[in-house]
Amino acid sequence: MSLKKLSFGFAVLLFTLLGSFNAFAGDADIQLPSLQNVSFFNGSLTAHAILFSGLVICVLGALFGIWQYMQTRALQVHKSMGDVSNIIWETCKTYLWQQGKFLAALWILIAVCMIYYFKGLQEKPVTDVIVILAASILGILGSYSVAWFGIRINTTANSRAAFSSLKGDSLKTLFIPLQAGMSIGLLLVCVELFCMISILLFIPRELAGASFIGFAIGESLGASALRIGGGIFTKIADIGSDLMKIVFNLPEDDPKNPGVIADCTGDNAGDSVGPTADGFETYGVTGVALIAFLSLALVASPVLCGQLIIWLFAIQALMIITSLGSYQLNKVVAKARYGGKKSFNWEAPLTDLVWITSIASIIVTFVASKLLLGNFMISHDAISIFSRPVVDQPLPNLWWVLSAIIACGTLAGALIMEFTKIFVSTSSRHVKEVTRSSEQGGASLNILSGLVAGNFSAFWMGLVILALMFVAYLFSQNTDLLALMPPQFTFAAPIFAFGLVAFGFLAMAPVTIAVDSFGPVTDNAQSVYELSRIESQPDISAEIEKDFGFKPNFDGEKLELEKGDGAGNTFKATAKPVLIGTAVVGSTTMIFGIIMLLQNVSGDAIANLSLVQPQIIFGLLMGGAVIYWFTGASMQAVVTGAYSAVVFIKKNLKFDKETASIEDSKKVVEICTVYAQRGLVNIFVVVFAFALGLPFSIRISSSVISSASRSSVCFKPSSWRTPAARGTTPKKSSKWI
Numbered sequence: 001m002s003l004k005k006l007s008f009g010f011a012v013l014l015f016t017l018l019g020s021f022n023a024f025a026g027d028a029d030i031q032l033p034s035l036q037n038v039s040f041f042n043g044s045l046t047a048h049a050i051l052f053s054g055l056v057i058c059v060l061g062a063l064f065g066i067w068q069y070m071q072t073r074a075l076q077v078h079k080s081m082g083d084v085s086n087i088i089w090e091t092c093k094t095y096l097w098q099q100g101k102f103l104a105a106l107w108i109l110i111a112v113c114m115i116y117y118f119k120g121l122q123e124k125p126v127t128d129v130i131v132i133l134a135a136s137i138l139g140i141l142g143s144y145s146v147a148w149f150g151i152r153i154n155t156t157a158n159s160r161a162a163f164s165s166l167k168g169d170s171l172k173t174l175f176i177p178l179q180a181g182m183s184i185g186l187l188l189v190c191v192e193l194f195c196m197i198s199i200l201l202f203i204p205r206e207l208a209g210a211s212f213i214g215f216a217i218g219e220s221l222g223a224s225a226l227r228i229g230g231g232i233f234t235k236i237a238d239i240g241s242d243l244m245k246i247v248f249n250l251p252e253d254d255p256k257n258p259g260v261i262a263d264c265t266g267d268n269a270g271d272s273v274g275p276t277a278d279g280f281e282t283y284g285v286t287g288v289a290l291i292a293f294l295s296l297a298l299v300a301s302p303v304l305c306g307q308l309i310i311w312l313f314a315i316q317a318l319m320i321i322t323s324l325g326s327y328q329l330n331k332v333v334a335k336a337r338y339g340g341k342k343s344f345n346w347e348a349p350l351t352d353l354v355w356i357t358s359i360a361s362i363i364v365t366f367v368a369s370k371l372l373l374g375n376f377m378i379s380h381d382a383i384s385i386f387s388r389p390v391v392d393q394p395l396p397n398l399w400w401v402l403s404a405i406i407a408c409g410t411l412a413g414a415l416i417m418e419f420t421k422i423f424v425s426t427s428s429r430h431v432k433e434v435t436r437s438s439e440q441g442g443a444s445l446n447i448l449s450g451l452v453a454g455n456f457s458a459f460w461m462g463l464v465i466l467a468l469m470f471v472a473y474l475f476s477q478n479t480d481l482l483a484l485m486p487p488q489f490t491f492a493a494p495i496f497a498f499g500l501v502a503f504g505f506l507a508m509a510p511v512t513i514a515v516d517s518f519g520p521v522t523d524n525a526q527s528v529y530e531l532s533r534i535e536s537q538p539d540i541s542a543e544i545e546k547d548f549g550f551k552p553n554f555d556g557e558k559l560e561l562e563k564g565d566g567a568g569n570t571f572k573a574t575a576k577p578v579l580i581g582t583a584v585v586g587s588t589t590m591i592f593g594i595i596m597l598l599q600n601v602s603g604d605a606i607a608n609l610s611l612v613q614p615q616i617i618f619g620l621l622m623g624g625a626v627i628y629w630f631t632g633a634s635m636q637a638v639v640t641g642a643y644s645a646v647v648f649i650k651k652n653l654k655f656d657k658e659t660a661s662i663e664d665s666k667k668v669v670e671i672c673t674v675y676a677q678r679g680l681v682n683i684f685v686v687v688f689a690f691a692l693g694l695p696f697s698i699r700i701s702s703s704v705i706s707s708a709s710r711s712s713v714c715f716k717p718s719s720w721r722t723p724a725a726r727g728t729t730p731k732k733s734s735k736w737i
Contacts, residue, residue, distance in 0.1 A: 030209025030295045032200070033302030038310055040372050047310045054197050054317035061190040061320045068183035069153045075160040075176065076548050080532040085159035087662060088524065091265040091669045092151050095233065096144075096273070098673045102680065103140055103225055109688070110221060111136070114214065128207055135199065135211040139218025139284070142191055143277040147226050150184040150276035151268045154517060158524035162532070165525070165560045166544070166552035171338050173560060174346055175331065177525075177568070178353075181517035182327050184276055185510030186320065192283045193316055200313070209295060216288040223281030225680060227274040228634065232676040234270025235638045237262040240645030240668065244653065253530035255658060259649050261665035262672055264527045271520040271572055275579070279513045282582050283506050287312065289589040290499045297489050297496070304378065304484070311372050312503065315365060315406070322364045323510040326357035346567035347425060350515050351417065354574075357508040358414040365410070365507065366403040373399035378483060395480040405475050405497045408468040409504020412581060413512060415464050417574040423457035424573045426566035430456075465581050472497040499589035505582040516575035519568030526561045533658070630683060637679025645671045 038047035077085075111133055118124045118132055157180035164173040199211050241259030244250055253260050291309055298305035333356070334349040378393045423430045430453040437445035475481070476497035485492050506512075534540060535554055544552045645668055652664045 030212065030292050031299065032205045032208045032291070032295055033298075033306040033309070034205055035200075035306050035310070037303055038306035040307075040310075047306060048201070050310055050314050050317075051197050051201050054313055055194060055201075057317045057320055058190040058194040058197070061186045061324065062194070064324065065183040065185075065187035065190065068179055068186070069149075069156070072153060072157050072160060072176065072180050072183070075164070077159045077163045078532070078534060078544065078548075080534050080537065081159040081163050081528050084528045084531045085155050085524070087261060087665070088158070088264045088268070088528075089152065089155040091261060091666060092155060092268050092273075094666065094669060095265060095269055095673050096148055096151065098677065099226060099229055099273075100144060102229070102677055103144060103222055106221055106225060106684065107137065107140055107218070110217065114217070118210065124210075128210070131203065131207055132210050132214040135214035136218035136221075138195055139215040139220070139281075140222040141218075142195055142284075143219050143222030143226060143280045146184070146188045146191055146280050147273040147277040149187055150272050150517060153180045153183055154268055154272045154521050154524070156180070157521045159528050159532075161521055161564070162525040162528040162561065165529075165557045165564075166554065167550050168342060168553045168560075170342060170344065170346070170560055170563075171334060171349075174349060174564065174567075175334075177518045177521035177564070178350070178514060180521055181514030182510060184272075184517050185279075185513035186324065188276060188280050188513055189283060189316075189320055189323075189509050192280050193313075193320070196284060196287055197313060200309075209292070212288045212291060216285045219281040219284050223277040225684075226277040228683060229676045229680050230266075230269040230271075230274035232634055232637045232641065232679045233672045234263075234266030236641035236645055236672040236675055237266035237668065239638070239642040240649055240672075243642075243646050244649050247650070248653065248655075251530075253527045255531050255533065256653060256655065256660055257649070258652055258660040258664035258668050259645065260527060260531065260660070261662075262645070262668035264524050265669050266672065267520045267523045267527075271523070272517055275516045275576065276513065278579055279509060279516075282579050283509055286499070286502045286506060286582055287316070290496075290503060293492075293496060293499055293589050297485060297492050300486060301378070307373075307376070311369070311402075314372060315368055315503075315507070318364050318368055319361055319507045320510065322360050323357055323508055326360045326508075326511065327353065327514070329360075330356050345427070346563045347421070347570055350518065350567060350571050351421075353511055354417050354508075354515065355414050357511040358410055361410045361507040362403075362407045365406050365504075366400065369399040369403040373402065393483070395483060397478055397480040398484075401475050401478045401481050402500060405472045405500040406504035406507065408472045408475075409501040409582075410507040412464065412468050412501070412505055413508055413578050415468075416461055416577050416581070417571075419460045419464055420457060420574040420577065421570060422460075423453045425570050426563075461577050461581075469498060469501060472501045495589055502582045502589065505578055512575050512578050515571040519572035522561070522564035522568035526558075526565055529557065529561060531659075629686065633682050633686075634679055637675055637682070641672055641675025641679075644675065 035047040035051075039045060040050075114133060114136065115129060118129045119126070124132075157176050161173055161176040164176055167173075195215065196212075199208055199215060203211050237259060241257060241263040244257050244259055245252070245254070250257055290312060294305050294308055298308075330349065330353040333352060338344045338349065374396075376395045376398050378395065422428055425431065430449075434446060434449040434453065437449040473494045476494045481497070482490065482493050485496075537543075541552055541554075544550065648664075648667060648671060652660075652667075654660070
């Protein structure tokens with residue numbers, strides 16, 4: 001389950017609810033600087049020109065993503081396979097509609113709190129409150145809409161990939177799920193960035209800060225519900241389907257099993273809807289955290305603050321172009337290296353894509369920063385760390401220091417991938433160990449071997465993130481970066497650096513989402529092939545040769561799809577820690593934004609946040625413990641849901657029929673959805689209670705969020721890398737998996 005997503009969304013909600021004290025009312029809003037006086041290149045390039053250029057890039061990127069979907073839809077597919085993918089899509093729609101209703105009810109609850117805060121405590125005009133609420137709706141709809149698009153294109157690409165495998169061209173088959181994933185990634189980032197730029201451009205700056213907070217709360221709620229609900233759903237369906245294979249000795253993806261369609265739906269709900277909404281939220285909230293931090297730290301230097309905010313948006317817009325260019329370059333490289341080959345490692349082109357994008361993003365970051373910040377100066381209204389006025393003090397090193405810090409995060413995307421592949425790649429020693437354990441010791445040794453791989457991989461991922469944060473800390477001690485911070489916040493330079501590391505994690509967000517979405521398509525493609533029963537159809541080879549112009553290769557098809565499934569499982573495991581690391585590192589910036597806010601109000605917040613304070617110890621213990629409650633609640637939902645699904649499947653499994661009825665399959669989907677939502681209600685009641693209760697003690701609340709987010713950075717990867725390592729084992733051992 002998305003533990004780090006809960007902690008990050010909790011931090012955003014807490015940021016708003018801190019205004020529950022009347023003493024804080026009116027001070028919790030982020031006052032963004034005016035952009036009228038912000039310019040670059042000696043006034044020849046205004047802030048508004050950069051932002052409008054960003055909007056154009058977002059529109060073009062979104063259109064490219066839609067065009068990619070149309071290209072995928074136009075690919076050849078046999079009717080039998082297309083019918084199966086359409087059934088999966090229809091059941092996915094049912095799931096999405098149910099989740100949409102849940103999100104609507106959840107928003108009403110949160111809206112009441114927001115109205116109480118902004119209208120009741122801050123006494124904002126009704127029109128302002130409506131705008132803030134609309135921003136929260138925009139955040140939820142953003143997460144929901146990109147998730148809807150993602151599941152639509154994935155359920156289109158799965159049958160196309162399955163049919164393409166019959167042609168014997170592995171590279172073309174590989175690029176179908178990758179093209180679908182890139183379409184999702186581009187649309188996600190473009191929609192997110194378009195919304196944020198629009199808030200900055202078209203909403204009055206006095207209201208823009210509160211609107212950003214509302215937007216962040218909305219997308220956090222949407223992502224948490226879709227991520228956690230999808231995770232519970234997919235495990236219920238997966239367990240229900242797999243247990244039937246063991247009990248009745250059924251083959252993989254047997255059409256008789258009513259749980260197979262639900263399992264396919266779960267693959268999309270858990271590995272497509274969830275990560276897509278997750279990525280949308282993480283991208284947005286990380287940006288909001290940096291904007292909030294800069295606005296609070298540099299409140300006395302509005303022009304300087306505005307320049308840095310515009311620089312961040314410029315980098316984000318350029319990363320869209322960089323990711324798209326890297327994707328096209330990787331296609332050329334892959335065709336040159338693997339074109340015409342019948343057999344190659346499917347992980348290789350995906351690995352190349354991540355490295356090409358990472359290197360290109362770092363280069364573009366340095367170039368853009370040099371152009372925009374190369375002549376950066378502190379204006380006369382700024383104050384240096386030496387507590388004396390400075391007039392036009394140049395900061396010649398600032399551009400490369402900030403670029404190097406962002407590069408730490410960007411490089412993490414590639415390094416985490418490499419460290420993860422050591423434990424979950426189809427050719428890794430750990431996966432081979434899981435295979436041997438399964439063959440000799442059955443399910444027990446299979447699970448234990450998977451746990452070994454999961455725990456070791458989580459340890460190394462934590463060390464990678466720690467090492468890169470340490471490098472960022474060293475860069476933050478540069479005198480030019482320290483000069484940005486006012487004297488009362490000299491400690492904030494490393495925190496700003498950590499926020500930029502999280503920002504760097506997302507520099508290649510379209511590619512991160514693309515390789516993550518690769519998995520559910522390749523997983524579904526195998527199921528589509530089996531459920532279509534295309535091999536058993538009379539004269540199918542002659543029909544395909546006549547209608548589609550090629551002679552199908554049924555002998556090698558299953559091997560290619562299995563290789564694709566293995567690569568998909570590997571890269572699902574490599575992409576998720578990037579989003580996890582972003583949220584955990586980014587939450588640090590949000591937490592210190594809260595501390596700076598309270599320091600401005602009370603003047604003693606920093607002095608009171610010390611390990612010698614008992615409340616801090618209480619909060620650390622509570623934060624470390626609460627993730628286990630979340631884990632228990634989600635597992636309880638999975639167990640009870642899987643039990644009900646298994647009972648239904650056992651009663652309705654008909655061996656005298658070749659395929660299960662659509663009605664039975666939909667009923668299994670309904671059972672999974674109901675229990676997933678029950679689990680969500682259980683979890684969100686507790687989260688909501690924490691959010692309302694903890695603001696009354698800033699010491700406890702800050703330490704709870706910090707402890708929970710940092711505990712989840714290792715706990716979460718170990719929990720999902722265990723099934724990732726087991727999932728990449730060959731299908732010959734699948735009866736134990």
